[in-house]
Amino acid sequence: MEIGSGPIGSCSKEHQKIFQEWFNYADSDGDGRITGNDAAKFFAISKLSRPELKLIEVNTTEIITNC
Secondary structure (H helix, E strand, O other), X not given: OOOOOOOHHHOOHHHHHHHHHHHHHHOOOOOXXXXXXXXXXXXXXXXXXXXXXXXXXXXXXXXXXXX
């Protein structure tokens, strides 16, 4: 995945680098996409409960937009 225009592209270079590193880590097969399986494995690392993980989905757009 390349960070370009759009919400993430408007973030600082430091934040873009962090997002890219996490994306690359989550994209286990390197195809530039994060599948449901990739996401499940990635979020399992956090050891967060399912209700806590649901909050991430709700707040993701706000976080990326206001980075």
